[in-house]
Amino acid sequence: MRYLLPSLVLVALLAMLMLRGYVHSEILADHRVRPPAPTDEVPRRILEGGPVIDARGTGPATSLRIPDHKLVLTFDDGPDPVWTPKVLDTLKRYDAHAVFFVTGTMASRHPALVKRMVDEGHEVGLHTFNHPDLAYQSRSRTDWELSQNQLALAGAAGIRSSLFRPPYSSFADAMDNRSWPVTRYIGGRGYITVLNTLDSEDWRRPGAPAISRNATPDGGKGAIVLMHDSGGDRSQTVAALGRYLPEMRRAGYAFENLTEALGAPSAHTEVTGPDRWKGKAWVGAVALSENVTGALVVGLSVIGVLVFVRFGLMLVLSFAHARRVRRRDFGWGPPVTEPVTVLVPAYNERECIANTVRSLMASDHPVEVIVIDDGSTDGTADIVEALRLPNVRVVRQPNAGKPAALNNGIAHAGHELIVMMDGDTVFEPSTVRELVQPFGDPRVGAVAGNAKVGNRDTLIGAWQHIEYVMGFNLDRRMYDMLRCMPTIPGAVGAFRRTALERVGGMSEDTLAEDTDITMALHRDGWRVVYAERARAWTEAPESVRQLWSQRYRWSYGTMQAIWKHRRALVERGPSGRFGRVGLPLVSLFMVLAPLLAPLIDVFLLYGLVFGPTRQTIAAWLGVLLIQAVCAAYAFRLDKERMTHLISLPLQQLLYRQLMYVVLLQSWITALTGGRLRWQKLRRTGAVGAPGLIPSPRERAGSGAGFGPDSGSGSGSGSGDADRRPVA
The missing domain is CATH 3.90.550.10 (Spore Coat Polysaccharide Biosynthesis Protein SpsA; Chain A)
Known part of the structure; x- marks a missing residue:
C-alpha cells in the first residue's frame, strides 16, 4: 500500500500528459501531402460537376451545385480560441450563417465554441481528427479519424454531422485517382463530401481586399467559399469578412448553411444515450488533461x-x-x-x-x-x-x-x-x-x-x-x-x-x-x-x-x-x-x-x-x-x-x-x-x-x-x- 497512492498519482499525471499529446496531434500527426495523380478513374460528371459530392448508397455518385445568388461560407481547421469567436461575432453582426469544418483535436479542446456554432444556427462538418491526407491512410485509420471527430462533436454539442471535407482538398476538377476512392469510401460511411468553388486564399494572408476579391463569384453564381478560422493569424480573414458580408448582401447574395442553400434536411443529428455520455466523458477528460498539463507547466x-x-x-x-x-x-x-x-x-x-x-x-x-x-x-x-x-x-x-x-x-x-x-x-x-x-x-x-x-x-x-x-x-x-x-x-x-x-x-x-x-x-x-x-x-x-x-x-x-x-x-x-x-x-x-x-x-x-x-x-x-x-x-x-x-x-x-x-x-x-x-x-x-x-x-x-x-x-x-x- 505504501507505493499505491503515490504510484496512482504518478500514473494519472502521465495519462493526462499522454492524452494531451494525443489531442494535440503530437503522436499520430501525418503532414504528408500527396502529389497530383491521374484522373482517368474519376467519373466525368464528378470532375465537371459541382463542389458537393454525394456518394452515399449503392447508386452512382452525384454532384450538386449551389444555386445562384447563394453563398456558403466555409471555415476550416478550427475552432480556434482567438479567431473563431471573432469570426462568429462578425457573422452574427450581419445575420449570416456558415459551415465550420472542425478537426477533432480542436473541437475536443474548445467544445464551447462548437456549441456556440450550433446554438447560433451554423452547420458543423467533419475535417478529420488531426488533419492527415486520407489518401495516405488505411481504411481503419480513416474510420478512426471520422469516429473520433464525431465523438468530439457529440461531447461538445450533442450532435452528429453528415458533412465531411477532406484535409488538403480543393475543387471538384482536382479530384484524381488517389482522392476519388477515399471520397467513395467516405460516402459509403454515410457522409457528403463538401469541396469548394472559390478559395479565398486567406491562408496566404494577401490582405483583406484580396481575400474579399478571391471570394467573390462572377455573374451572380452561387458558390462555396473556402476560408479558415484557425491555423495561424486570421486577422485578415476577420477584417475581410467585415467588408465582404455587407458588400455581397448589397449585391443580392444570401449567406446560408449548405443544407439551407440546397433545400435539404439539416446535416445535424442529435446524439443521445450512451453515445452522448461517451462524448461528454471524452471532452471532460481532455479538459482535465489540459488543466493538469497547464498546472504541470506552471x-x-x-x-x-x-x-x-x-x-x-x-x-x-x-x-x-x-x-x-x-x-x-x-x-x-x-x-x-x-x-x-x-x-x-x-x-x-x-x-x-x-x-x-x-x-x-x-x-x-x-x-x-x-x-x-x-x-x-x-x-x-x-x-x-x-x-x-x-x-x-x-x-x-x-x-x-x-x-x-x-x-x-x-x-x-x-x-x-x-x-x-x-x-x-x-x-x-x-x-x-x-x-x-x-x-x-x-x-x-x-x-x-x-x-x-x-x-x-x-x-x-x-x-x-x-x-x-x-x-x-x-x-x-x-x-x-x-x-x-x-x-x-x-x-x-x-x-x-x-x-x-x-x-x-x-x-x-x-x-x-x-x-x-x-x-x-x-x-x-x-x-x-x-x-x-x-x-x-x-x-x-x-x-x-x-x-x-x-x-x-x-x-x-x-x-x-x-x-x-x-x-x-x-x-x-x-x-x-x-x-x-x-x-x-x-x-x-x-x-x-x-x-x-x-x-x-x-x-x-x-x-x-x-x-x-x-x-x-x-x-x-x-x-x-x-x-x-x-x-x-x-x-x-x-x-x-x-x-x-x-x-x-x-x-x-x-x-x-x-x-x-x-x-x-x-x-x-x-x-x-x-x-x-x-x-x-x-x-x-x-x-x-x-x-x-x-x-x-x-x-x-x-x-x-x-x-x-x-x-x-x-x-x-x-x-x-x-x-x-x-x-
Whole structure:
C-alpha cells in the first residue's frame, strides 16, 4: 500500500500528459501531402460537376451545385480560441450563417465554441481528427479519424454531422485517382463530401481586399467559399469578412448553411444515450488533461526558478563560506578545550556500537561518553559494558524513543557542552574538537557537523553520497551564511546544555527531533553554525526499502517541524527572522522543490515521445550540467573524488523519482491525518572511520570507500532509537 497512492498519482499525471499529446496531434500527426495523380478513374460528371459530392448508397455518385445568388461560407481547421469567436461575432453582426469544418483535436479542446456554432444556427462538418491526407491512410485509420471527430462533436454539442471535407482538398476538377476512392469510401460511411468553388486564399494572408476579391463569384453564381478560422493569424480573414458580408448582401447574395442553400434536411443529428455520455466523458477528460498539463507547466516553471535560485545561492554563499573559513583571522573566539559529554542513543545497534564507542576513545579532545540503551533486545548495552573503556558508561531505559533517550542522557551529562551522535556512526579523532570550537562564541547554541556516508560502495550508497555532498553539505554552507541552519544532523551535532534546557530539551512532537530542536534554538535567539571539518562516518540504507522508510520518516518529520514552528512567520526578533527567512527556504528547497523536481524528467519523457525532441533533450542536459557544476564544486570543497559523479545522470533519472514518491506519500499522510511509525533500519556495521577503525568490509578486503552526509532532505540523522507511532 505504501507505493499505491503515490504510484496512482504518478500514473494519472502521465495519462493526462499522454492524452494531451494525443489531442494535440503530437503522436499520430501525418503532414504528408500527396502529389497530383491521374484522373482517368474519376467519373466525368464528378470532375465537371459541382463542389458537393454525394456518394452515399449503392447508386452512382452525384454532384450538386449551389444555386445562384447563394453563398456558403466555409471555415476550416478550427475552432480556434482567438479567431473563431471573432469570426462568429462578425457573422452574427450581419445575420449570416456558415459551415465550420472542425478537426477533432480542436473541437475536443474548445467544445464551447462548437456549441456556440450550433446554438447560433451554423452547420458543423467533419475535417478529420488531426488533419492527415486520407489518401495516405488505411481504411481503419480513416474510420478512426471520422469516429473520433464525431465523438468530439457529440461531447461538445450533442450532435452528429453528415458533412465531411477532406484535409488538403480543393475543387471538384482536382479530384484524381488517389482522392476519388477515399471520397467513395467516405460516402459509403454515410457522409457528403463538401469541396469548394472559390478559395479565398486567406491562408496566404494577401490582405483583406484580396481575400474579399478571391471570394467573390462572377455573374451572380452561387458558390462555396473556402476560408479558415484557425491555423495561424486570421486577422485578415476577420477584417475581410467585415467588408465582404455587407458588400455581397448589397449585391443580392444570401449567406446560408449548405443544407439551407440546397433545400435539404439539416446535416445535424442529435446524439443521445450512451453515445452522448461517451462524448461528454471524452471532452471532460481532455479538459482535465489540459488543466493538469497547464498546472504541470506552471510547476515546471516553479521548479526551474527554484533550481536556478537554489544553485545560485549555494554556489555564491558556499564560495563566501569557504573564503571565510580559510581566512587567517577567522575564529570563533578562545579555543575550546573543556571536556565534552558525548551522548549515543542506541536501540539494537549491536553491529555498530563497538566501532562507535571505540572511535570516541580515539578522540583528541577530552570526552565523557554516555550510551543510552533504549530498551535494546540484542545485547547492545552488554557489548558496550564488555568493552570496559574508561569514561564510557551505559544508561539503560525501557524503550521510550530517541528524544526520551537523549533527554535522559542530558540529565546524566556532566558537562556544559554536549555532542550527540547515532549508534551507527563513527567519529574521526578530530571530530569532537572541531565540532565544539564554534562555542568560543557565546552566541552559538548548536553546531552541525559534516556527516559522511561510509558505505558508498553500493549504487544506492553512491547516489546518497552525491546527494549529501552536493545537497546537504553545500546547503549547510548556504544556510550557515544566511544564519538559518534548519537542522543539526542526528549523526553529528553539538549543543550547549543551557540552550537545550531553555527550549525544553528534545521534543517528541515530531519524527524529525533534530530539525525540531534546531528550529526551536533559532527561535530562542541562538546561533546555529556549521563545522565542515567535524566529520562523522555513518551507515546509509543499502536497499530501496530501507531508504524509502528512512526518507519517508524524515520528510514527514520535516513537515511536522515546519508546521509546529509556523508561528515564527509572524513573530518578532530572532524567531521572526528565522520564520521569514529559514522557514520559507526550508519549505521551498526541502519540500516543494523535491516534490516538483521529477517534472523535469516527466517532461523529458513527454518531449521524447511527442517532441520537440532536440529542444527537450537540450533543456534536460542543461539542467544536468548545472547540477554537475554544483556537484563538482561541492566535491571539491569536501575534498571528495570526482569519480563518484559518473553515476550522476542515472541518479537524476531514478533517485529523484524515488524521493518524489516518498514526499508525495508524506504529503498524503499529512493531509489525511495518518500516523507514521518509526521504522528501525537494519544495520550491518559496515562503516569504520578511515585510518582508525576498519569496517567489516575493509577487514574482508572489499576496499569500501567513504562518502558524504547521512542527513536527509530534513537533515535528520540516521539513528533509529524510536519505534513508537507519532502523530
